[in-house]
Amino acid sequence: MEEKGELKEKISLVKSYVSPDRSQIDILTTKGFIQDLIYRTKNVDMSGMGAQLAYFFLLSFFPMLIFMVTLLPYLNLEQGQIFDFLSDVMPEEVYGLIETTLTDVLNNQNGGLLSIGIIGTLWSASRGVDALMKSLNRAYDVEGRAGFLNRLWSLVFTIALVAVILIALVFPVFGQQIGNIVFGYLGVEESFANVWTFVRWITPPTLIFIVISVMYWIVPNTDPRLTMFSVIPGAVFATLGWLVLTYGFSFYINNFGNYSSTYGSIGGVIILMLWLYFTGMIIILGGLLNASFQKRQLAKESKKQAKSPIF
Template sequence: MKALNIKDRLKKQKNKKWYFFLNQLICGIKEDEVTAVGAQLTYYLILSIFPFLIFFLNILSYTSITQENLFNGLDILLPQETQKLLQGIINEIAYSSSDTLLSLSFLLTLWTGSLGITAIIKAINKAYNVKKKRPYWRLKAIAIIFTVALALLLIIVLGMLVFGELIGNKIFGLIGATNIFIHLWEKLRIVIPLMSMIIIFALLYKFSPTPEEGIHLKIRHTLPGAIFTTIGWVIASMIFSYYVNNFGKYSKTYGSLGGIIVLLIWLYIASIMIVLGGEINGAYAATMSNKGINECGDDEKK
């Protein structure tokens, strides 16, 4: 009897927007193979993260900022095993930096990063059920533009979280600012990276669908997915980091590969969040237009 009552109640909710949104979202996650796309994106992130580190650290070598401070402020997001792995790579890069390596790493970051962005664009087009494809040159151009944008975003995030205190002390020391401005800066160095992430993801979700399909999105239409991706990635990273640092025994299970396994899982979490943001926007667009984008049960049949 209870099961029947639940089914009857759900049937009554079919005309409600929240029910339609959840139905579209669940069907989109199943039909668009979110986990598979997340795994594909993780592969491209692994290919691009190391050239980006080489590029970033080579630029850092021209500044007065020391590389030892690189992970300060990221200990909440990055598990300790991942920090150890990246610290070893950073130490190797520090002794082999050069102008040639800087140029090569920049080109590799652009190429491998654009492959990952291309995978995201295709996943977002699936979320909106877009069938038409862009010409290869146009797709590659958009992918490269957003690769540069995401690289700048990472630099902003690292700059604010890792070097924010150092930057703030120098700036406010020169102008002789009071403690009020220093406390305000402490809050801004957290808010600025979050707002930057939301804006970049909102733009990525806006410009990914092929315009020839007739989908014209505004920034406000892509904000739900962008906010989810940003907040969800931060929270999921913090939970995963806490779990690995306190309960996970990856080093005992995988030995010296423990740090790599943890890095792969962390990047996979980030990839899933990015793809899920696109699915949320697709479901939101379907709900606002009262039209099923995906073939989801009874909603599409009507």
């Protein structure tokens, strides 16, 4: 009987974390913070929204790659370096999935593909960003902005994300050539080469952090407005989480996972969908962390004011 009683207590404790009564949550405690975060993940349906983001990001993935590789002949850049870089950072199944498509695009240069790539990328990605913006507003329990303004911000953030992805691809691959051109033009000493090597690898994650921070700052339609400083914790989490996910996922798939033998030719698609799904969940979770931190800060300020003497 005592064992059953202890088991019931443990189950009750787990339920208090997983399904808390929000009115009883003390956000100032560690337990209360975790409970508030769990509540928000359920409120925004983080798993469902992650799947929705993965769907729209997948629709934009290939148009964006086609757009990027179609630019190569116009920029006189070597396509071999792009493929080498992609093979290093992507799981083998995903790389095999896109290699044939991109090779066909490069071998059949067509200016129309550039336009199709831009339109396809912006339309699909903007739908995904729009879903992400709805999640961030729901995280703070607020309504989004009016239709036109919301679509405008969605387009702005979509363009920013596409630009960051382009830079993230170009800098590691062609950063050395870019540095040589710039240093040669400016007459800078070769001793700056080591500094440039560091800069070209740190620039992509820095830009990702900036774009995510601005998104976390501007998108939530809160009153009063969020401060830039208040969204840094979630942005740091999302940036580092995405980097760990990308390289860790690639390492796992290449060394332990064998999706091709299980799923055949669609193994690459499944892996890509999983990566996009977890990417969406990480970005949403970063916004939820910021919302819980903000609520905690407001509770601290309210408690401090309540203790202040009244004259």
